[in-house]
Amino acid sequence: MTGKLYGLGLGPGDPELLTLKAHRILTSCPVVAYPAPDTGPSFARQIAAPYLTAAQLEVPIIVPMRVERFPAQDIYTKAAETLSHHLDAGSDVAVLCEGDPFFYGSFMYLFERLADRYPTEIVPGVSSMMAAAAGLGRPLAARNDVLTVLPGPLSDQELAARIEASGAVAIIKLGRHFARIRALIESLGLTAQAGYAERVSLAEQKLTPLADVAEDTAPYFSMILIYKGDERWHPALAKKLGSGAA
Amino acid sequence: MTGKLYGLGLGPGDPELLTLKAHRILTSCPVVAYPAPDTGPSFARQIAAPYLTAAQLEVPIIVPMRVERFPAQDIYTKAAETLSHHLDAGSDVAVLCEGDPFFYGSFMYLFERLADRYPTEIVPGVSSMMAAAAGLGRPLAARNDVLTVLPGPLSDQELAARIEASGAVAIIKLGRHFARIRALIESLGLTAQAGYAERVSLAEQKLTPLADVAEDTAPYFSMILIYKGDERWHPALAKKLGSGAA
Incomplete structure (x- = not known):
């Protein structure tokens, strides 16, 4: 009997935003794999950290940070080989995924290499997009709205x-595109309807109308939401900011 | 001290897809409100049912089913008044939301009536869109894809x-638009890249390539996902179906 492969959505950052199912599987898998940068901690591991035990074998998948985050595919070929040894030995393997595994996630690269050889289950997670709308206190989309998700590297x-x-x-994957995109939104007359969310659900989260962002760059884990409905900002947010965004 | 209002995302249907946070708040609120049709059970309540206790006061918000599900706003004005009595009395109130509260949800109608008067927190949930991609075993979106969410009532x-x-x-809110939209996708030559998901994560879920759907209508809790990348369907799904969708 081979082991089972899980792609576990861990949600946007707060360990309490794991699902009950992800928590059950995470705490029962003997092998836990996760993407990690070449320097610094793994965000996926940080989310799961409160639930990991010393009895679990951890397999970091080192993915060097690159500008557009399209890593070389041989990284995943090697990682799949490593995980296949554990699966062949009968161990279940949980691959930790920030947010949701199939919403712009890298789990697909392991999935396409392993899912035809091992029983595989993907556990969906709370996306940072939903968490950002919740934090900003404005609908992500409603009624018959068309909702469009746009990667920041696209052209103006x-x-x-x-x-x-x-x-x-x-608008996701902001990074070095942030200043350009903010200027674009301003030129479209939509700044007052745009919110900015960074590291949402973590203690250091930033949730603010776009107009109030002072910086000219944004980290990878950030996004801009534009909602053209006439709903106001979350009253607590508007109050805290003392802004005219309401 | 007034009570606190929570909008609780419960996920797509499987009670195990509640987050740990939603579970904690759900089991600690003395008052639990949820949308319910004029006949038949409340789906939101069904998701939460394993965790409800007899000590909790349940407040159904009766929303008559209408074709486009844009209910009269006076329903929410009355519901907000009912909930405000509990909040004024110091009781925390959890409003149960299928999926995620701010992703095409009706919680916004209560939020806009109550959030300026009571402390309010929205707990994001797993969207059925993410759960559908997980179940179909194909990415929802990847790399620099543009992802578009389209309500079915839009024109051809x-x-x-x-x-x-x-x-x-x-494509969400299919219902009576299903046959029209399926024909449209066929005319665009995209049927082989389209998947159909119904009541995802529940025991009675249906996950299948669009080409294999026999019916001409779809329930409200269904969607079509189109992904133009060359990834295959989940091997288990392709095998089970014996279809040429790979």
């Missing part, structure tokens, strides 16, 4: 056309 | 233009 022209054509927009 | 012309312009598409 493409971003502008799609933002103008949608009732609700989430 | 609008749906076609947006489907053609996106690398990844989720």
Whole structure:
């Protein structure tokens, strides 16, 4: 009997936003794998840390940070080989995924290498996009809105056309594109309807109207939400900020 | 001291897909409110049922089913008044939400009536969109894909233009629009890249390539996902179906 492979969505960062199912599987798998940068801690491991025990074997998958985060595929080929040894030996393997495994996640690279050889289950997770809307206190999308999710590296022209054509927009992968995208949103007259969320659900989270962001860059774990409905910001947020965003 | 209002995302249906946080709050609130149809059970209550106790006061919010599910706003005005009595009396109130509260959810109607008067927290949940991708075993979106979420009531012309312009598409609120939308996808040559998910994560879930759906209508809790990447279907799904969808 081979082991079972799990892709575990861990949610946006707060360990309490794991699902009961992800928690059960995480605490019962003898092998736990997770992506990790070449320097510094693994965010996925940080989310799961309160539930890991010394009895579990940890397998970091070192993914060097690159600008667009499209890592070389041989990293996943080697990682799949490592995990296949554990699966062949009968051990269940949990692969930890920030947010949801199949929402712009890297788990697909392991999935496509292993799922035809081992029983595989993906446990969906809370996306940071949903957590950002919850934190900002404005709907992500409602009624018959078209919701468009846009990666920040797209061109100004493409971003502008799609933002103008949608009732609700989430712009992800901001990073070094942040200043350019903020200027674009301003040129479209939509700054007052845009919110910014960074490291949402963690103690150091930042949730603010886009107009109030002072910095010109944003970390990878950040996004801009635009909602064109007339709903106000979360009253607590508007009050705290003393902003005119309401 | 007034009570606190919670909008609790319960996930797509499997009670084990509640987050640890939603579970903690659900089991600690003395008052639990949820949307319910005028006949038949409340889906939100069904998801939470394993965790409810006789000590909790249940407040159903009766929302008559209508074709487009845009209920009259006076229902929410009355419900907000009922909940405000409990909040004024110091009781915390959990409002149960299928999926995620702010992803096309009705919690916004209570939020906009109560959040400026009471401390309010939204707990994000696993969306059925993420759960559908997990179940179908194909990415929802990846790399620099544009992901577009489209409500089924939109016109053929609008749906076609947006489907053609996106690398990844989720079509929600299918219902009586299902046959029309399936024909549209076929006319675009995208049937082989489309999956169908119904009541995902429940025992009676249906997960299948769109080509294999025999019915001409779909229930409210269903969606079509189109992913234009060349990833295959989940091997277990392709095998079970014996279909050519791989």
